[in-house]
Amino acid sequence: MAEENWVSVAKRSAINPGDVLGVRLGEREIALYNLDGEIYATDNLCTHAFALLSQGWLDGETIECPLHGGRFEVKTGKGLGPPINDDLKTYPVRVIGDDVQIRFE
Ligand code: FES
Structure with missing residues (x-):
């Protein structure tokens, strides 16, 4: 995988275990999660309607949308x-x- 596809999106020290952090990269909204020290990334926009998952609730390994509870x-x-x-x-x-980096296809 080409090195240039990795993009720094946040500081690791800014995301404590059990936290979710929303970041914007141009048009993209990304959510970063710290699950027991491992960092994961998803789109931050809920697939149901317009809500940012980073404003919802992280429960174990599940994120709950703040708008309709998806x-x-x-x-x-x-x-x-x-x-x-x-x-x-x-x-x-x-x-x-x-540096937390994520890879775009
Ligand atoms: S917008 Fe997320 S559940 Fe409806």
């Missing part, structure tokens, strides 16, 4: 039932020093 698995982006019809896009993550 839930997704953070690691896979899988939607966990109504009102969610579409899964969430996830992104590969790596941590280099204190």
Whole structure:
């Protein structure tokens, strides 16, 4: 995979375990999660309507949307039932020093 596809999006030290952080990259809204020290990334926009998941609630490995309570698995982006019809896009993550980088296809 080409090195240039990795983009620094946040500082690792800015995301504590159990936290979710929303970042904007141009047009993209990305949510970063710290699950027991591992960082994961998904789209931040809920697939149901217009809400930022980073403003919702992280419960274990599940993020709950603040608008209608839709839930997704953070690691896979899988939607966990109504009102969610579409899964969430996830992104590969790596941590280099204190930089969290994600890879766009
Ligand atoms: S906008 Fe997220 S559940 Fe409706």
